[in-house]
Amino acid sequence: MVKLLEILYLVSSKFLSGVARKYGDNRIMNLLFVKFEWATKKPMFGCQMCGQCILHETGMSCPMGCPKEIRNGPCGGVRTDGTCELDPKMTCFWVTAWENTNKMRVFSQKIDLIQKPLDRRLKGTSAWINQSR
Amino acid sequence: MISQLQNRLESGIFTVTAELTLPDSSIKDELVETALKLSPYCDALNVTDATSAIPHFSSLAAASILLDNDIEPVMQISARDRNRIAIQGDVLGAHSLGIRNIFCITGDAVIFGDHPDAKPVFDLDSISMLAAIEKMTKDGCFMSGRKITPKPALFLGAAANPFAPPQSYRPHRTVKKWRAGASFFQTQFCFDLQIMKSFTEKLIELCNGKPPPILAGLGPLKASRMARWLGDKIPGVSIPDHIIERMEKYPQKDQAQVGLEISKETTENLKLIRGISGIHIMAYKWEQAVKDIVEDTGLSKNKRLP
Numbered sequence A: 001m002v003k004l005l006e007i008l009y010l011v012s013s014k015f016l017s018g019v020a021r022k023y024g025d026n027r028i029m030n031l032l033f034v035k036f037e038w039a040t041k042k043p044m045f046g047c048q049m050c051g052q053c054i055l056h057e058t059g060m061s062c063p064m065g066c067p068k069e070i071r072n073g074p075c076g077g078v079r080t081d082g083t084c085e086l087d088p089k090m091t092c093f094w095v096t097a098w099e100n101t102n103k104m105r106v107f108s109q110k111i112d113l114i115q116k117p118l119d120r121r122l123k124g125t126s127a128w129i130n131q132s133r
Numbered sequence B: 001m002i003s004q005l006q007n008r009l010e011s012g013i014f015t016v017t018a019e020l021t022l023p024d025s026s027i028k029d030e031l032v033e034t035a036l037k038l039s040p041y042c043d044a045l046n047v048t049d050a051t052s053a054i055p056h057f058s059s060l061a062a063a064s065i066l067l068d069n070d071i072e073p074v075m076q077i078s079a080r081d082r083n084r085i086a087i088q089g090d091v092l093g094a095h096s097l098g099i100r101n102i103f104c105i106t107g108d109a110v111i112f113g114d115h116p117d118a119k120p121v122f123d124l125d126s127i128s129m130l131a132a133i134e135k136m137t138k139d140g141c142f143m144s145g146r147k148i149t150p151k152p153a154l155f156l157g158a159a160a161n162p163f164a165p166p167q168s169y170r171p172h173r174t175v176k177k178w179r180a181g182a183s184f185f186q187t188q189f190c191f192d193l194q195i196m197k198s199f200t201e202k203l204i205e206l207c208n209g210k211p212p213p214i215l216a217g218l219g220p221l222k223a224s225r226m227a228r229w230l231g232d233k234i235p236g237v238s239i240p241d242h243i244i245e246r247m248e249k250y251p252q253k254d255q256a257q258v259g260l261e262i263s264k265e266t267t268e269n270l271k272l273i274r275g276i277s278g279i280h281i282m283a284y285k286w287e288q289a290v291k292d293i294v295e296d297t298g299l300s301k302n303k304r305l306p
Helices: A002-023 A027-045 A093-101 A108-112 A127-132 B004-010 B029-041 B059-068 B084-096 B126-138 B167-180 B193-206 B224-233 B241-248 B252-271 B287-296
Strands: B015-020 B044-047 B073-078 B101-105 B155-160 B184-189 B214-218 B276-281
Touching: A002 A027, A002 A127, A027 A127, A093 A108, A093 B167, A108 B167, B004 B015, B004 B184, B015 B029, B029 B044, B029 B059, B029 B287, B044 B059, B059 B073, B059 B084, B073 B084, B084 B126, B101 B126, B126 B155, B126 B167, B155 B167, B167 B184, B167 B193, B184 B276, B193 B214, B193 B252, B214 B252, B224 B241, B241 B252, B252 B276, B252 B287, B276 B287
Parallel strands: B015 B044, B015 B276, B044 B073, B073 B101, B101 B155, B155 B184, B184 B214, B214 B276
Antiparallel strands: none
16 A cells, blocks of 8 residues: 555656646646645645645655654654554554555655754645745 | 763763752752752753643753752753744853753643643754754854854753654664764663663664663652553653552552662663663652662762773
């Protein structure tokens, strides 16, 4: 499953960045991109539209749902059963990220990258367009 | 050398640090009094930054007061309450007061404290905070690129929790913090030596035989009830059943003594683990425990010379 997502990511990001590079500055296209990104990534990954997607670098598990928004790995409070310290019903995003990373082919080393702090100005914009710039 | 703590860790002396319980007071007397009870046995004292999301005496002010009393502080900064603008300013201010050891943590969620209605900040996380402060010391500039003259010299530390899932990722995370700028680590309470051992072994492997110094966290337990509470309520703390059962065999009044024995045994065992450079004792409002652990395990300052 993760490998499939990985391939899907590779193909779609190549294609979408290409389109975004061409039409990203158009206001209507920009709006369409935002709506389309939200409509696809929200149900699949719980996307919060941070506008600076690093899904493929975190085992295809979006860290933006983490209550502490940590993009650099799990905090020290993960419960012994792997659930979030704040919500015993929610598996820690990083537990999933680490499991997935070990199954990935192309991006498995990316989890070691030191992620920059979020650019708060990009919230609500399309990561596809931002990446193509 | 940037700090005495760095000096001790790099010379390979088994190092002892402890956490100072910060008072809910607006004068410094109580703080100094508690610190002076700990300082004869420790190389540095950690001053926490609103630990468990409960406001206490400010860590910056406390660190400065410790310096006035010839005690070396490790100043904690939590990403929970400050954004990148405040953190960078505090770091410069701390340096100007003579504070050299800075410990970067993400921080406990506000919901665990007594102000669960507060706004959590989390603008940075511990790793991006380390990277930002490292940039200030190495490149002499703020995150924005604006110059700082002269640049600060700091010894940065970070937390590690080898006992929380995903355990096999924990050494990788520690390496990531190390690469971001952390030069020493203090761990969560250590009760499981086997997990600690596999953690340091993997860490040594990932660091090509030269891992950063790790100070293992020690939590002397006062009573079996407290042990259960810690394990259940404090995020990231796991206390194995056999420890609690061992304490429960004794009447309430003797349990603190058993708790101390457990900490001393753990210390003796930690000394034998490759990659452990010392201990970090977190004895909440129990300064006598620090003295007992240090003296009874042969770690008094005069016995720990290079």
